[in-house]
Amino acid sequence: xxxxxxxxxxxxxxxxxxxxxxxxxxxxxxxxxxxxxxxxxxxxxxxxxxxxxxxxxxxxxxxxxxxxxxxxxxxxxxxxxxxxxxxxxxxxxxxxxxxxxxxxxxxxxxxxxxxxxxxxxxxxxxxxxxxxxxxxxxxxxxxxxxxxxxxxxxxxxxxxxxxxxxxxxxxxxxxxxxxxxxxxxxxxxxxxxxxxxxxxxxx
Ligand SMILES: [Zn+2]
Numbered sequence: 500x501x502x503x504x505x506x507x508x509x510x511x512x513x514x515x516x517x518x519x520x521x522x523x524x525x526x527x528x529x530x531x532x533x534x535x536x537x538x539x540x541x542x543x544x545x546x547x548x549x550x551x552x553x554x555x556x557x558x559x560x561x562x563x564x565x566x567x568x569x570x571x572x573x574x575x576x577x578x579x580x581x582x583x584x585x586x587x588x589x590x591x592x593x594x595x596x597x598x599x600x601x602x603x604x605x606x607x608x609x610x611x612x613x614x615x616x617x618x619x620x621x622x623x624x625x626x627x628x629x630x631x632x633x634x635x636x637x638x639x640x641x642x643x644x645x646x647x648x649x650x651x652x653x654x655x656x657x658x659x660x661x662x663x664x665x666x667x668x669x670x671x672x673x674x675x676x677x678x679x680x681x682x683x684x685x686x687x688x689x690x691x692x693x694x695x696x697x698x699x700x701x702x
Contacts, residue, residue, distance in 0.1 A: 510612055513620040520627035521608035525601040536661050543601055545638045549573050572637050580630050587623050645672045652697035654682035
């Protein structure tokens with residue numbers, strides 16, 4: 500393998516991570532409840548929705564619910580995501596100034612980058628992943644679901660595709676355990692050590 504090939508592989512991987520990071524913010528979230536596939540709004544939409552609800556509530560007579568996300572947190576998060584996505588797209592692609600943040604991020608995810616831009620793309624990924632984590636906290640996503648980004652030790656699937664064709668990581672961990680969406684294999688939190696050992700093995 501030449502150095503050039505290695506760099507091409509790196510940028511390919513970095514671009515996939517960028518697409519996944521953007522998807523974590525702007526794609527509908529697919530989850531499973533009682534064996535049924537559930538689709539909810541994207542993280543970005545939910546934080547924006549939470550801000551609107553909070554504004555309406557604070558304008559009314561009722562006291563804000565303690566469990567509701569703080570409007571300032573929502574606003575700060577939305578501003579940070581808006582600012583970062585516009586910073587990222589500048590110099591990468593030209594978008595209509597009136598484009599919404601979700602559009603800007605989708606354009607960014609669809610761009611092609613050269614091997615020399617790997618570092619830049621990975622810095623985008625790090626920033627977007629930070630936003631996805633803090634956004635999930637603000638939106639009150641519980642449990643926080645963490646894709647393990649490794650093939651399932653049981654069925655070797657890396658991806659799960661919903662009936663509507665939405666792709667998501669097959670193997671996902673939460674505070675309640677890990678589960679493969681493809682073959683329904685589950686691991687309890689007590690089995691996380693075992694799962695980690697299995698993931699180290701080539702599938
Ligand atoms: Zn599986």
